[in-house]
Amino acid sequence: MTVRPTHTLFPHSAVPALPSEGLIGVIAPAGPAGLDTDKAVAWMRARGYALRIFPGVYEQDGYLAGSDDVRLNDLHAAFADTEVDAIICLRGGYGTPRLLDRIDFELLQNNAKPFIGYSDITALHVAISRYAGFVTFHGPLLNADLLGEKQKPTESSFFNMLRGQVKAGSVLSHPVAWPLTTIEPGIAHGRLLGGNLSMIAATMGTPFEMEAEGVILFIEDINEPLYRIDRLLTHLRLAGTLGKLRGVLVGDVAGVDTFALERLLKQTLEPLRIPVLAGWRSGHCDPNLTLPMGALVRLDAGKKELVLEQDVVVKR
Template sequence: MTVRPTHTLCPNAPVPALPMEGLIGVIAPAGPAALDTHKAVQWMRDRGYSLKVFPGVYEKEGYLAGSDEVRLNDLHAAFADTEVDAIICLRGGYGTPRLLDRIDFDLLRNNAKPFIGYSDITALHLAISRHAGFVTFHGPLLNADLLGKRQQPTESSFLNMLRGHLKTGSVLAHPEAFPLTTIEPGIAHGRLLGGNLSMIAATMGTPYEIDAEGVILFIEDINEPLYRIDRLLTHLRLAGTLRKLRGVLVGDVAGVDVPSLERLLKQTFEPLRIPVLSGWRSGHCDPNLTLPMGALVRLNAGRQELLLEQDVVIRR
């Protein structure tokens, strides 16, 4: 059984918990989508929250939700707004990387709060972890997931994480209806970081690439055939990223034959002698579980268990 060392770990800082009757801001830093504002407001109200929609959510510029300036301004405004308690992204798509070199990371750091999204939003998770140093959440998008009525525990995972119901020592629940697969057994301690595999690879060689030292890598993807998943993982291997890892958690890789994917994972990670657990229901899937990016966790691949080793939010 592999037990990776715990020294030299520097987890990202927790953020303030989402308070009851809090205000959740929605922004669209990537692609456009039509928002049913009444439906969104009612969804939040039914759960005890208010919703603030930032202007760029209603804009569209080709495959982008408004111009770079509009999307960047909304990102900054949502963090700077002291009344906004958490920020959720409207959708993924494409566009987030275009903002990275213009983000005021000092502003984000000084106004840290829960930030939620996945897919293209991975670029922001990686950049915030590296340059602002607080925990963010790989979790549901407003349109596709919360308003799209993803099955439980999508909603409960999201709310329990942000409300602070999960503390240091909590084991993250995974639905029994979706069996996990141990690719490589063992135990590892590290910062959980990653997201969309295509986006992780796309940021390599930039100041916003994943800081992989001491990391338990989380990966997911969609619409990528197996040979392209192979190419993306090979890119990370050749870049020296994989040898820095302490473990791997594989989420949903939509559209890929599962046995074939597991063979590829075995081929890729067996030489590294690190624990690898596959099948976690996070990403472009239903249900879509929330994961804390940058947080210290323990992965026990043999027992198929992921445990928090730090509080990810702090109640005020």
């Protein structure tokens, strides 16, 4: 592991845009999932892209997609492969934290490219932000989201972001069918970072915990009852993480009553006197919108807007 922490307030590097007729690598750094290869190849070909599927996608070691060595080798190989234009994860589940202390972050930094996933993949978003300093994408998984035929905003948000159609100054699109809720009004500028709340809390106290200073925290989760969401937020409060934030964007918290969640958010976050916006359709939900992790953004909770303040991809 090459340990070169990057300060959260410094601009994170944009990555090369996904070109037309590009090659997308598929890896499984967490749990296993049966992949219908023909369906995956046909789905991407219909949109102008080819797939390179790395070996661990077809392996299983209990609840892991192959051994730690296999999954780590695929991660390194996908970044090192100069023909691969972007990397998408097969699924979440569990397994990425086991890799963190063995990752060659210098290799990743020297071969930066769009990296996409969510859920357990949060551990990689946070670690790459801290030790490699380039923008990654909290976005759809290949199996559950793209091949799972989630609603069109999932696909359009994904491709628009990676192709560079969403530029600095853009208000990130959010479907009107899913209204947003202002928990605390206000405007904040900072770096968008986070992902799965359970994973963020699980890395606290390790060299791979999220650097929270100046961050607009994005959180989402699934299959956690309200009291456990309370416990996780309390953990971040007691660790001093919440006190460093500039704002909070709450994504989908699947399985939790919306009114009860908003009450908990109000109780926990109101004393921070920072803007908080809830209901963003990212996470274990349909649609699942792509968000740029590590990118500078402006959160206007009163106007219910998230504005990109830097280009996150650059065309070659």
